[in-house]
Amino acid sequence: MLPSFAIRALSFAVAAAMATACGSRPQAPPTFELSGSTMGTRYVVKVVGGGGDVEAERALAELVEAELTHVDELMSTYRAESELSRFNRHADLTPFAVSEATFEVFAEAARISDWTDGAFDITVGPLVEAWGFGASPASAPPSDVQVESLRQRVGFAKLQLDASTRSVRKLDPAVEGDLSAIAKGYAVDRVAEALEAAGFPRFMVEVGGEVRVGGTNDAGAPWRIAIEQPDAVSFQTIVPLVDAAVATSGDYRNFYEWEGGRVSHTIDPRTGRPVEHALASVTVVSGRCVTADALATALSVLGPDDGYRFAVANDVAALMLTRWAGGGFDERSTPAFQRLLDEAGVR
Ligand code: FAD
Numbered sequence: 001m002l003p004s005f006a007i008r009a010l011s012f013a014v015a016a017a018m019a020t021a022c023g024s025r026p027q028a029p030p031t032f033e034l035s036g037s038t039m040g041t042r043y044v045v046k047v048v049g050g051g052g053d054v055e056a057e058r059a060l061a062e063l064v065e066a067e068l069t070h071v072d073e074l075m076s077t078y079r080a081e082s083e084l085s086r087f088n089r090h091a092d093l094t095p096f097a098v099s100e101a102t103f104e105v106f107a108e109a110a111r112i113s114d115w116t117d118g119a120f121d122i123t124v125g126p127l128v129e130a131w132g133f134g135a136s137p138a139s140a141p142p143s144d145v146q147v148e149s150l151r152q153r154v155g156f157a158k159l160q161l162d163a164s165t166r167s168v169r170k171l172d173p174a175v176e177g178d179l180s181a182i183a184k185g186y187a188v189d190r191v192a193e194a195l196e197a198a199g200f201p202r203f204m205v206e207v208g209g210e211v212r213v214g215g216t217n218d219a220g221a222p223w224r225i226a227i228e229q230p231d232a233v234s235f236q237t238i239v240p241l242v243d244a245a246v247a248t249s250g251d252y253r254n255f256y257e258w259e260g261g262r263v264s265h266t267i268d269p270r271t272g273r274p275v276e277h278a279l280a281s282v283t284v285v286s287g288r289c290v291t292a293d294a295l296a297t298a299l300s301v302l303g304p305d306d307g308y309r310f311a312v313a314n315d316v317a318a319l320m321l322t323r324w325a326g327g328g329f330d331e332r333s334t335p336a337f338q339r340l341l342d343e344a345g346v347r
Pocket residue numbers: 002003004038039040041071072073075076077078119120121122124128133178179180181182183184208209248249250253254265266267268269293297301
């Protein structure tokens with residue numbers, strides 16, 4: 001099951017076409033491009049002005065890979081000795097000291113959980129594993145009895161964060177965290193902020209479909225980020241961005257068929273079950289990717305109507321694609337998302 005590659009950056013192809021179309025090709029500063037694997041998915045980084053010098057490119061590659069490895073080694077449930085896996089095995093009620101990065105992600109997760117009334121909830125870990133979307137594959141969905149028993153271990157209120165000791169305390173020893181819906185976005189932010197600190201304010205960073213852009217692309221235009229159409233190989237729309245982050249959560253990459261139905265990897269903590277509505281994909285634009293990543297999952301849990309109402313009421317820039325029974329998708333964007341497109345002169 002592949003993680004959602006819901007977003008593709010078309011920055012160079014489109015920018016080059018635009019430049020050629022008006023007959024002039026601006027002297028683009030050398031751009032450095034890097035790609036590879038991380039966290040069970042792919043990453044792509046483009047740094048305007050970062051290319052042209054082997055030593056500088058090597059230093060940039062080391063900077064990017066150091067940030068991605070740091071997050072993977074702290075927050076992976078696929079690494080037995082990661083900080084998160086050790087926290088998950090910490091089966092008592094004493095505080096568990098964590099690194100600054102993990103505490104920051106737990107704190108943002110708690111904020112989004114509180115904001116979305118528990119729709120986003122990193123304590124869904126045991127349910128994610130039971131439904132077959134964790135590090136150890138499951139042969140069949142859990143029984144109703146198993147779901148009810150696992151639900152007792154879930155609830156973001158079962159975690160107590162203490163900033164003064166930078167520790168997390170379980171109020172139920174059986175609680176386990178899953179940061180798959182927020183830590184990739186956090187990793188994108190860390191790479192973005194490291195590039196800015198190194199003097200490269202114009203970049204595009206993508207990890208498994210979560211994206212953050214800095215400044216403009218090599219043609220001096222907004223980065224043009226394409227949002228994939230679920231179940232297809234075409235694009236639903238293209239979002240022009242400058243200094244923003246975008247993340248998509250969908251049910252069309254990480255799912256399996258069971259007894260004629262689609263089992264999504266997005267779990268509703270209130271029922272302990274995968275969501276069953278027709279919302280196929282949610283894209284959120286925000287200042288930070290960690291927030292966009294978590295909000296996209298939260299809106300996926302809330303569903304097409306409650307999710308849209310929440311996003312409008314909170315002025316969240318969101319695009320929702322809902323499956324029509326006969327095929328195709330209903331596209332609904334919030335006023336904040338539409339403002340983004342209007343400001344960029346799109347549509
Ligand atoms: P999103 O839509 O962003 O999030 C869905 C995921 O979040 C689900 O898969 C589940 O894990 C969790 N979730 C479900 N419901 C909720 C909810 N209500 N609230 C909060 N979270 C929820 N995958 C591998 O195959 N191999 C690896 O080695 C590997 N390493 C990883 C290391 C790290 C640090 C992280 C963060 C993830 C890793 N993954 C790995 C998982 C993979 O990268 C993706 O995170 C996963 O496939 C989901 O990505 P997504 O963008 O499709 O999901």
